Amino acid sequence: MRKAFLAFAVFVSCAAMSVAFASSTPQNRHSIPQQALDATAPPTTRAQLAAARPVLARHAMVVTAQHLATRVGVDILKQGGNAVDAAVAVGYALAVVHPCCGNIGGGGFMVLHLAKGKTVFLDFREKAPLKATPTIFQDAQGNVVKGRSTHTYLGVGVPGTVMGLNAALKKYGTMSLKQVMAPAIKLARDGFILRQGDVNILHTRSKDFAQYPNVAKIFLNHGKPYQAGDRLVQPQLAHTLELIAKGGTRAFYRGSIARAVVKASENNGGLLSMKDFADYTVQWSKPVQCEYRGFTIMSSPPPSSGGTTICEILQIIKPYPMSRWGYGSVKAIHYLVEAERRAFADRNTYLGDPAFVHNPIAKLLSPAHAAKLRTTIDPDKATPSSQIKGSLGPVEGMHTTQFSIVDPKGNAVSITYTINYLYGLGQIAGNTGFFLNNEMDDFTSKPGVPNSFGLVQGKVNQVEPGKRPLSSMSPSIVLHQGKLFMVTGSPGGSTIISTTLESMLNVIDFGMNMQQSVDAPRVHNQWYPDLVFVEPGLLTDTTREALEKMGYRFKVVRSWGADEAILVNPHTGLLEGANDRRRPAGMAAGF
Ligand code: DON
Numbered sequence: 405m406r407k408a409f410l411a412f413a414v415f416v417s418c419a420a421m422s423v424a425f426a427s428s429t430p431q432n433r434h435s436i437p438q439q440a441l442d443a444t445a446p447p448t449t450r451a452q453l454a455a456a457r458p459v460l461a462r463h464a465m466v467v468t469a470q471h472l473a474t475r476v477g478v479d480i481l482k483q484g485g486n487a488v489d490a491a492v493a494v495g496y497a498l499a500v501v502h503p504c505c506g507n508i509g510g511g512g513f514m515v516l517h518l519a520k521g522k523t524v525f526l527d528f529r530e531k532a533p534l535k536a537t538p539t540i541f542q543d544a545q546g547n548v549v550k551g552r553s554t555h556t557y558l559g560v561g562v563p564g565t566v567m568g569l570n571a572a573l574k575k576y577g578t579m580s581l582k583q584v585m586a587p588a589i590k591l592a593r594d595g596f597i598l599r600q601g602d603v604n605i606l607h608t609r610s611k612d613f614a615q616y617p618n619v620a621k622i623f624l625n626h627g628k629p630y631q632a633g634d635r636l637v638q639p640q641l642a643h644t645l646e647l648i649a650k651g652g653t654r655a656f657y658r659g660s661i662a663r664a665v666v667k668a669s670e671n672n673g674g675l676l677s678m679k680d681f682a683d684y685t686v687q688w689s690k691p692v693q694c695e696y697r698g699f700t701i702m703s704s705p706p707p708s709s710g711g712t713t714i715c716e717i718l719q720i721i722k723p724y725p726m727s728r729w730g731y732g733s734v735k736a737i738h739y740l741v742e743a744e745r746r747a748f749a750d751r752n753t754y755l756g757d758p759a760f761v762h763n764p765i766a767k768l769l770s771p772a773h774a775a776k777l778r779t780t781i782d783p784d785k786a787t788p789s790s791q792i793k794g795s796l797g798p799v800e801g802m803h804t805t806q807f808s809i810v811d812p813k814g815n816a817v818s819i820t821y822t823i824n825y826l827y828g829l830g831q832i833a834g835n836t837g838f839f840l841n842n843e844m845d846d847f848t849s850k851p852g853v854p855n856s857f858g859l860v861q862g863k864v865n866q867v868e869p870g871k872r873p874l875s876s877m878s879p880s881i882v883l884h885q886g887k888l889f890m891v892t893g894s895p896g897g898s899t900i901i902s903t904t905l906e907s908m909l910n911v912i913d914f915g916m917n918m919q920q921s922v923d924a925p926r927v928h929n930q931w932y933p934d935l936v937f938v939e940p941g942l943l944t945d946t947t948r949e950a951l952e953k954m955g956y957r958f959k960v961v962r963s964w965g966a967d968e969a970i971l972v973n974p975h976t977g978l979l980e981g982a983n984d985r986r987r988p989a990g991m992a993a994g995f
Contacts, residue, residue: 447925447939447940447941447962447963448923448924448925448939448941448985449941450941452923453920453923453924453925453941454920456917456919456920456923457917457919458917458918458919458971458980458981458982458992459919459980459981459982459983459992459993459994460978460979460980460981460994461978461979461981461993461994461995462977462978462979462994462995463812463979463994463995464478464481464809464810464811464812464979464994464995465808465809465810465970465979465980465981465992465993465994466478466481466490466494466807466808466809466981466992466993466994467807467808467809467968467969467970467981467982467983467990467991467992467993468494468498468502468805468807468808468968468983468990468991469498469502469505469506469805469806469807469966469968469983469984469987469989469990470497470498470501470502470506470602470989470990470991471599471989471990471991471993472497472501472591472596473494473497473498473501473502473506473807474494474983474990474991474992474993475991475993476490476493476494476497476587476588476591477490477491477493477494477497477807477809478490478993478994478995479587480493480579480584480587481809481811481812481995482995484578485577485578485579485583485584485811486576486577486578486811486813486815487516487809487810487811487813487815487816487817488516488572488573488576488577488578488815488817489573489577489578489579489583489584490809490811490817491514491569491572491807491809491817491819492569492570492572492573492577492581492584493584493585493587493588494807494809494819495565495569495807495819495821496508496569496584496585496587496588496645497587497588497591498805498807499565499588499641499645499838500588500591500592500596500638500641500645501591501596501602502602502605502805502989503623503638503827503838503839504605504606504608504609504803504805504826504827505803505804505805505821505822505823505826505895506805506821507563507565507821507822507823507828507838507839507841508563508565508566508644508645508648508656508838509563509565509823509828509838509839509840509841510530510563510564510565510821510822510823510824510828510841510843511528511529511530511561511563511564511565511568511821511822511841511843511872512528512529512564512565512568512804512819512820512821512822512877512879513525513526513527513528513529513704513708513819513820513821513875513877513879514526514528514568514572514817514818514819514879515691515702515703515704515817515818515819515879515880515881516572516576516815516816516817516818517702517815517816517817517881517883517888517891518576518815519813519814519815521886523690523691523702523881523883524688524689524690524691525688525689525690525691525704525705526568526571526572526686526687526688527564527568527686527687527688527689527707527708527872528564528565528567528568528569528571528686528821529561529564529707529708529843529872529873529875530561530562530563530564530841530843530844530872530873531561531562531564531680531684531870531871531872532561532562532844532847532867532868532869532870532871532872532873533560533561533562533674533675533676533677533680533869534675534677534679534680534683534869534870535675535677535869536675536844536867536868536869536871537867537868537869538866538867538868539850539867540552540558540675540844540867541553541558541844541847541849541850541867542849542850546850547850548849548850548853552849553842553844553845553847553849553855553856554824554825554829554842554845554856555829555830555842556672556673556674556829557668557669557672557673557674557675557676557829557831557840558673558674558675558844559824559829559841559842559843559844559845560665560669560674560676560829560840560841560842560843560844561841561843561844561872561873562676562680562681562684563656563665563684563840563841564684564686565821566648566653566656566657567653567656567657567684567685567686568686568821570648570652570653571653571686571688575688581648581649581652582649582650585645585648585649586649588645589642589645589646589649592637592638592639592641592642592645592837593637593638593639593642594637595635595636595637595638596635596636597633597634597635598630598631598632598633598634598635598636599632599988599989600632600988600989601987601988601989601990602632602636602989603629603630603631603632603634605826605989606623606629606630607629608826609826609827609830610623610624610629612827612830613827613830614627615830616830616831616832618832618834618835619830619831619832622636622638622640622641622832622837623636623827638837639837640832640835640836640837641836641837641838642837643835643837644661644836644837644838647659647660647661648661656681657681657682657684658678658681658682661836662678662681662682663678664833664834664835664836665681665833665836665840666678666680666681667833667834668831668833668834668840669833672831683870687759689705690705691703691704691705691711691881692704692705692711692712692715692765692769693715694714694715694718694719694769696718696722696908696912697722697912697913698884698885699882699883699884699889699908699912700882700883700884700886701714701715701718701880701882701908702880702881702882702883703715703878703879703880703881703904704820704875704877704878704879704880705758705763705765706755706756706757706758706763706765706874707756707757707758707872707873707874707875708874708875708876708877708878709751709755709874709875709876709901710875710876710877710878710879710880710900710901710904711878711880712751712755712763712765712768712769713747713748713750713751713876713878713901714878714880714901714904714905714908715769716743716746716747716750716751716768716769716773716774717740717743717744717747717901717905718905719769719770719771719773719774720739720742720743720746720747720774720777720778721739721740721743722774723778724739726739726740726909726913726914727913727914727915730914731910731913731914731916731924732925732942732943732944732947733947734947734950734951734954736913737927737936737942737943737947737951738783738786738951738954738956739781740909740927741786741927741929741936741956742781742786742787743777743781744901744902744928744929744930744931745787745789745792745929745930745931746777746780746792746931748898748901748929748930748931749789749792749793749931750768751901752859752860752861752862752931752932753793753861753862753864754768754862754864755864755865755874756864756865756871756874757865757871757872757873757874759870759871759872760868760871761864780792784954785954785955786951786954786955786956788934788955789931789932789933789934790934792931803822803823803824803825803826803827803828803895804820804821804822804823804824804877804894804895804896804897804900805820805821805822805895805966805968806818806819806820806879806892806893806894806895806966806967806968807819807968808891808892808893808968808969808970808981809891809970810888810891810970810972810979810994814888816881816888816891816970817891818879818880818881818891818892818893819879819893820877820878820879820893820894820895820900821877822841822843822875822877822895823839823840823841823842823843824841824842824843824845824846825842825856827839828840828841828842828843829841829842843873844867844873845873846865846873846874846875847865847866847867847871847873847874848861848862848863848864848865848866848867849867851863851866854932856897857876857897857898857899858898858930858932858933859876859897859898859930859932860931860932861874876896876897876898876899876900876901877893877900878893878894878900878901878904879892879893880892880893880904880908882908884974887972887974888972889971889972889974890907890908890911890918890969890970890971890972891969891970892904892907892908892967892969892970893967893968893969894907894965894966894967894968894984895965895966896964896965896966898928898930899926899928899930899937899964899965900965901930902926902927902928902929902930903926903928903964903965903967904967906921906924906926906927907921907922907967907969910924911971917971917973917980918969918970918971918980918981918982919980919982921967921969921971921982922967922968922969922982922983922984922985923982923984923985924942925938925939925940925941925942926938926939926942926964926965927939927942928964934957935957935958935959936951936956936957936958936959937958937959937960937961937964938958938959938960938961939960939961939962939963939964940960940962943958963986964986965984965986966984966986966987966990967982967984968982968983968984968987968990968992969981969982969984970982970992979994981993981994
């Protein structure tokens with residue numbers, strides 16, 4: 405690892421190299437859509453990257469995308485709570501202080517590693533309403549109706565966050581729901597002072613907020629966008645959270661909160677019913693697991709595609725000397741992109757909710773499958789995506805947020821949860837005070853037609869009643885020789901997978917510290933569109949030229965993702981916390 409770091413240090417300190425800076429935020433389908441972008445911080449320069457240092461702590465660490473939520477987590481740990489107590493407190497706090505993404509109106513996944521050695525996975529992903537059908541997003545002619553899955557109540561899935569957080573607390577926490585929800589309720593009732601990083605995100609949807617009086621009343625300041633220094637107070641949300649703190653999961657799924665959402669849905673052409681809420685369940689299972697250079701990756705299984713796709717990519721690149729080639733080198737980018745292209749083709753063809761479809765994970769992650777895919781990679785040329793299909797043959801049968809916590813005992817939690825777009829549907833049911841998701845857009849609206857993240861998916865992920873849409877969210881935990889090594893994950897729609905993967909590779913193969921790994925400019929390919937997305941600063945002119953000669957087409961995108969990660973440095977034993985600088989309102993803190 406040390407040798408690799410030297411190579412990386414040489415790369416980043418070579419300030420004289422000219423960098424292919426370009427900026428474009430394309431809006432068409434050949435782009436990473438705005439939903440996945442976080443243009444709230446300038447790109448990372450090489451000098452900044454070389455100098456990037458994580459926050460260090462000896463006992464415990466919390467990293468979230470909003471500094472007040474980080475404080476909540478640290479306080480719970482200092483009061484003697486464990487990582488799950490802190491995670492639930494943070495989950496509710498982010499719903500208040502990071503309302504674009506933190507939520508009680510959406511869903512997500514948790515990977516929990518217990519200090520005793522066991523690792524478990526919790527799926528609290530939204531489900532499609534019972535009245536949903538495979539063609540709800542199509543017109544009578546079978547054409548996908550633009551915006552139906554993202555801007556109407558048809559896009560709302562049955563929320564899972566409240567049941568998920570409460571189930572985690574009940575099974576593995578030590579504190580009461582009232583205790584862990586108290587900080588969130590206080591932040592909602594008393595309000596909090598907005599920083600520039602907070603208002604930058606709010607401003608992305610000010611125009612939408614203005615359309616709905618009940619949203620405008622909370623998220624606009626007398627009709628005007630909030631500015632840094634203003635106080636955001638959310639009394640309706642405080643009330644909703646109090647109902648949950650008092651009445652538990654039932655209060656959300658069987659009481660006035662569900663009734664308010666169902667009423668709003670009925671009044672606006674949606675499909676949600678009280679039965680959808682009453683029938684909602686969360687699911688405990690095992691994470692998807694793979695080995696890479698002595699590290700064990702424990703990540704999210706279906707209905708997330710994240711863990712499987714990350715592991716498939718790792719299986720493909722395993723024999724290549726990534727570390728010798730170096731971060732940002734022609735060869736490392738070439739083989740990484742080719743592995744991504746093939747793994748995303750499989751993702752989009754074969755993966756879906758395991759309660760409805762068979763996911764051929766063992767086959768996708770087998771060494772034989774990886775070996776077969778490697779033979780299709782031309783060492784000198786990019787493979788056009790059109791030449792790649794789901795590789796097992798025919799099928800047989802923005803916004804989001806990540807937080808990572810390690811407690812003094814060594815328990816670790818990685819959670820990614822989402823309402824899909826920034827502020828989800830952009831609508832709030834009555835006086836509930838929380839944004840509803842538009843997660844139904846993650847389903848295949850029609851096979852072959854890209855969703856809003858440009859993902860071209862198949863029938864396996866079609867809408868069905870009670871089904872969970874395929875996700876890319878990849879909260880992950882990495883172990884080294886059985887010991888906790890890394891807690892990582894990110895928002896960013898389809899780019900979540902490459903962002904999370906690269907946070908691991910940057911440390912394991914390229915010798916970066918956690919902050920450098922999180923800040924390092926990223927690369928992403930998702931099969932279709934047949935483009936390689938790069939953040940400014942990744943490619944030198946020479947590297948870009950060499951790759952273009954091999955057939956690559958690049959799209960430089962200012963930034964995406966927000967990896968909030970923790971590394972247990974095996975050399976120092978210290979925890980390295982890294983808030984992604986693309987989310988400047990966030991913070992890593994520990995003790
Ligand atoms: O579950 C998924 O894959 C998406 N709904 C995540 C959306 C997302 O990350 C948007 N933000 N960047």
